[in-house]
Amino acid sequence: MRLDVVTIFGEYLQPLQLSLIGRARQQGLLDVRVHDLREHTHDRHRTVDSPPYGGGAGLLMRPEPWGEALDAVLADPPPGAGADGPVLLVPSPVGEVFTQAAAVELAAEPWLVFACGRYEGIDARVVEHYASRVRVREVSLGDYVLNGGEVAVLVVVEAVARLLPGVVGNAASLEQESHAAEHDGLLEHPAYTKPASWRGLEVPAVLASGHHAQVERWRRDESLRRTARRRPDLLRTLPPAACDAADLAVLATEGFVPGDAGGFRPGPAPVAD
Numbered sequence: 001m002r003l004d005v006v007t008i009f010g011e012y013l014q015p016l017q018l019s020l021i022g023r024a025r026q027q028g029l030l031d032v033r034v035h036d037l038r039e040h041t042h043d044r045h046r047t048v049d050s051p052p053y054g055g056g057a058g059l060l061m062r063p064e065p066w067g068e069a070l071d072a073v074l075a076d077p078p079p080g081a082g083a084d085g086p087v088l089l090v091p092s093p094v095g096e097v098f099t100q101a102a103a104v105e106l107a108a109e110p111w112l113v114f115a116c117g118r119y120e121g122i123d124a125r126v127v128e129h130y131a132s133r134v135r136v137r138e139v140s141l142g143d144y145v146l147n148g149g150e151v152a153v154l155v156v157v158e159a160v161a162r163l164l165p166g167v168v169g170n171a172a173s174l175e176q177e178s179h180a181a182e183h184d185g186l187l188e189h190p191a192y193t194k195p196a197s198w199r200g201l202e203v204p205a206v207l208a209s210g211h212h213a214q215v216e217r218w219r220r221d222e223s224l225r226r227t228a229r230r231r232p233d234l235l236r237t238l239p240p241a242a243c244d245a246a247d248l249a250v251l252a253t254e255g256f257v258p259g260d261a262g263g264f265r266p267g268p269a270p271v272a273d
């Protein structure tokens, strides 16, 4: 997978040399290229910002350096990029909230390009223009405001790259994690390792029982319970068809019942006529 990141703070992307991502780069699984937006300015001060039209606080990134920088990136596709070109990811608090499902979609792409905003963001015409040329996704890490898009790029790259074959040693572990579709999008159950007893806290006995089916049942129950208590919003998209009788019993105890439009909703089971 090729990743191009355009930024005024290339140093911010240095963590992409470390750990699993760094190793994936060394192995040739990831080709990460960081581009300095200021290389596409033409004044002595290498200016990339200007006050917003209409007034207001702060400065906005001007469209011309972005146009030049992104055109240069798009003019150099990786082999096998295909006619669709890259997905252009623009981190922004007004974007779609980035999820594991989005990470899975992006992991299937051969080429991602990132445009890191700073100041009060990027002139809106940049997204408008590139949306007519490539697939653009404005992505938000969540409902808060960061100083720049670089941190969002680190997050997205880490979430996407670990899904690529060969990046994470044990691929099966990806399927059992929180938010994985294979795990019905639920939160992961609590997990324990040695020692069996620590500071008066014991590992649940079932986990050391060696009884595989009981371990799996315990994990599923805990997953459902945790999700119901911490992220009940995730149950709205849990298909009742994916649940067996034991799942339904746990969810009912937590106060969730199958909804009319699929998923689960809070409340007691409707009384039958």
Ligand code: SAM
Binding pocket: 090, 091, 092, 093, 094, 115, 116, 117, 118, 119, 120, 121, 122, 139, 140, 141, 142, 143, 144, 145, 146, 147, 148, 149, 150, 152
């Ligand atoms: N004026 C913008 C607004 O109110 O929507 C905020 C701009 S923010 C200070 C500067 C840059 O940080 C954005 O262009 C974006 O690249 C990045 N950023 C800030 N919050 C973000 C978030 N929640 N998710 C992703 N990127 C974010």
